[in-house]
Amino acid sequence: MSVIRKIQANLDRMSPADREIGRFIAENPDKMLGLSSAALAAETGRSQSSVVKFAQRLGFASYQDLKLAVSTHRAQDWRLPAGPIHGSIAQEDGFATVLEKLVSSKYRAMRETVAANGAREVGRAVEALDAARRIYLAGVGASSLVASDLSYKLLKLGRVAIQNGDSHVQMANVAAGGPQDLLVAISYSGTSMETLKIAECAKGRGARVIAITGMQDNPLARLSDILLHTVADEDHVRSSSITARDAQLALTDLLFLMIVQRQPDAHDFIHETEVAVAALKSAGR
Amino acid sequence: MSVIRKIQANLDRMSPADREIGRFIAENPDKMLGLSSAALAAETGRSQSSVVKFAQRLGFASYQDLKLAVSTHRAQDWRLPAGPIHGSIAQEDGFATVLEKLVSSKYRAMRETVAANGAREVGRAVEALDAARRIYLAGVGASSLVASDLSYKLLKLGRVAIQNGDSHVQMANVAAGGPQDLLVAISYSGTSMETLKIAECAKGRGARVIAITGMQDNPLARLSDILLHTVADEDHVRSSSITARDAQLALTDLLFLMIVQRQPDAHDFIHETEVAVAALKSAGR
DNA sequence: GTCAGGGCGGAATAATTTATTCATCAGACC
DNA sequence: GGTCTGATGAATAAATTATTCCGCCCTGAC
Structure with missing residues (x-):
């Protein structure tokens, strides 16, 4: 305090x-x-x-x-928003109001998401990620971008992370998986057909499945081994799924940081990757 | 400082x-x-x-x-814990610490970023986006994902947004552009070679350029027509660019919402897109 | 009603910490 | 070589902070 x-x-x-x-x-x-x-x-x-x-x-x-x-x-002292701001963004709202609502709803999604996941379940997810031989990522639409983001970060840590924007390729990837592998399936609704099928396939081959999905009961949640929840604005049309994506990112960022905690040489790995990528930047000069 | x-x-x-x-x-x-x-x-x-x-x-x-x-x-100090957290024996402590740092860093990046951009400059960006015939997006690495996110949202509004993860394709796209078009170039450092070249090309063909970049002076900022700033943790190795990405997303979300404000039928468009995409979900059942 | 005990508050003072002065020294410049 | 400038640290002055001590008030017991 x-x-x-x-x-x-x-x-x-x-x-x-x-x-x-x-x-x-x-x-x-x-x-x-x-x-x-x-x-x-x-x-x-x-x-x-x-x-x-x-x-x-x-x-x-x-x-x-x-x-x-x-x-x-x-x-x-950040003068936190006094309370959750309800309602959607009305047409006549000015710049400042849009700003305020955007920031506070993002903040709220983040806070509620991390609060919705206990240390134990997150810990299980981190252990599974840490122990996995290969980490597959699945997600379509906006969730695909979150999957890419996480895979990029895992690659920086020297992990074998496999992700592709095309769900057919995702499916082909997990089809080669086995019991030592892990799938992170991301879908807010938990009903995306492609993600579901991919999760089923992975499960059929003995891989473990981490589901990152909403709080409501859904098929993806039911077949997962480890279940992580995202909390977001339910009105996806009005919020354009901004908060759903933020919630997913907050969770994947958390997983990533927890893995970094467990990996003593994480800092070196990340640094080497940054240096290697930086070489690309100067290559054209 | x-x-x-x-x-x-x-x-x-x-x-x-x-x-x-x-x-x-x-x-x-x-x-x-x-x-x-x-x-x-x-x-x-x-x-x-x-x-x-x-x-x-x-x-x-x-x-x-x-x-x-x-x-x-x-x-x-909003550096995210990148190394093992010392002094805490219980795993719960580590979890809580990482959580706290993560949430406050994200929140801070968001707040400072929206504060760093005046209503006028954001307004100019929104007008340019609203008026553009075609909107190209450029960004490599993590910024590429932000570009994809924005393009996906713009597509939902019926805008012509052109984005590809491959910078060669990005270049090919803008090479066909003209004065009625707009490029949104995203790079925290403002020095990413590919993004820079693409921005130069767009400019050469008469297109306007919105740069989304850090506060420091950089080549991308100098050649932009409209300049938007992102504020993030400077220590990218330790924070793994999490805050930089969050800052970019906060800004692109803001632009998107402002465009929604100006477009009376925006919600109908978004709704139709959601319905169309939902048809994909049930297709496999 | 009076007295003992305990805690609070402030004046006085002790202790500590900070700021300035001053002498010395090293290097730059003529 | 001489002189100037600025850095450095010892000594000292100034300030701030911590403690002691005493009076006061309140409370409860008798």
């Missing part, structure tokens, strides 16, 4: 002097950062020693520590 | 004592926050007065101000 929040929460339980000091800090964190303990005391009409004791009672080792914490709070 | 970056940028021009102090701070910002000027002097083998002077030469009023700035940097 941020310092300011902590101060506000305890304001009632504080002694008069502490309350006055706390209130001032909560209301003027910026100003407080420029004040010494004595100056803050003068502002609040209290003594310098009370200011120091206030910091200590809050659990800080020193007044300077309190200032650092307040500074951290200021830097992290 | 963050303090740490500022220090690193000036490191070469500094005197020996300042360089030593600056290097220590850049490498151990966390540790530095817990040190007094004298303690920091001891760590670096320099005198306490040199530390104070270092802060003053950097433009800070006091050593404490420097500390506050470093603290702010630490709080705003």
Whole structure:
């Protein structure tokens, strides 16, 4: 919890002097950062020693520590959207409104998606990805782009990731798979025919299947070994599936980062890939 | 610019004592926050007065101000955890940390990107997109996926959007373009050779060019007619360009939504497309 | 009603930390 | 070689912060 929040929460339980000091800090964190303990005391009409004791009672080792914490709070204060913004984007909305709704709905999709997946299930997915001989990716339409994104990242880690925009090729790929392999099937609805068939094929050959799909019951979810959920705006026509894609990306990014955590040389691999790709950039000069 | 970056940028021009102090701070910002000027002097083998002077030469009023700035940097540091997270034994901790960093970094990239682009420039981009006969999209690597995403959305609106993952094909496409056409060139660095050449070609044929690129000066930005900025974590190796991609998507989503605003029948178009695509889903049953 | 105990608050003071001054030194420039 | 400039750190001054101590008020016991 941020310092300011902590101060506000305890304001009632504080002694008069502490309350006055706390209130001032909560209301003027910026100003407080420029004040010494004595100056803050003068502002609040209290003594310098009370200011120091206030910091200590809050659990800080020193007044300077309190200032650092307040500074951290200021830097992290993003004025989060007050609440979930309902409704779609109306025609008459101006630039600022569109912006606000876009950002907050993206944020919401992200937050709710990561909240919908427990550490355990994500952990299972990461272990499966980590252990797989080959990782196949399946997805059509917008999900295909998410699959490509993940495959690109996995390749950077030296993993064998196989993905193609053409679902026929995807099918051909998994048809050669076996029990040591893993399929990541991505479909928000969980009913995309191609993705489903590919998942069935993979399963038939003994491969494990990670499904990344919506919360509702669906065929893809039912046949998966590991099930990860994406949460998005249900009105896909109006939102153009933006939030569904963001939710999928948030989840695949999370998987990727968790794999990086488990791979000590991940940093080197990524770096080497970047260097190799950078060579392409300068090749034409 | 963050303090740490500022220090690193000036490191070469500094005197020996300042360089030593600056290097220590850049490498151990966390540790530095817990040190007094004298303690920091001891760590670096320099005198306490040199530390104070270092802060003053950097433009800070006091050593404490420097500390506050470093603290702010630490709080705003949105580098995603790329290495093993130390100090936490439980796996749950690692999970929560990665999650927190991921979500806040994504959110931040999004926010700062939309904030970096004024309504006027976005408006110009939207008008150009709206008026264009054909919209070409160019981008390689991860940017190619963003280009595909946008093209898919534009197609849903009935626009003529032309995109291909192969840069040779992209080049061939724009080579047939003319003054009524528009190219959206996407590259975070603004130096990707293929994207640049394609933009040059488009420009040579009279087409307008919208560049979606980072804040730094770069060749792509210079030759663009309309310039949109993306803000992301600078450390692409560690963050694996996740935030750069998110920033690009936030911007392209915004452009898309603004076009939807201007097109009265947009929702009908999107709906028809969804229905048509849905027919594919059930075809195999 | 009075008294003891405990905590709070602030003045005074001690301790620590920061800023400035000053002497020295090294290198640049004439 | 002489002089100037700027860097450096020791010494010192200034400031800030932490602690001590004492009076006060409140509370509860008798």
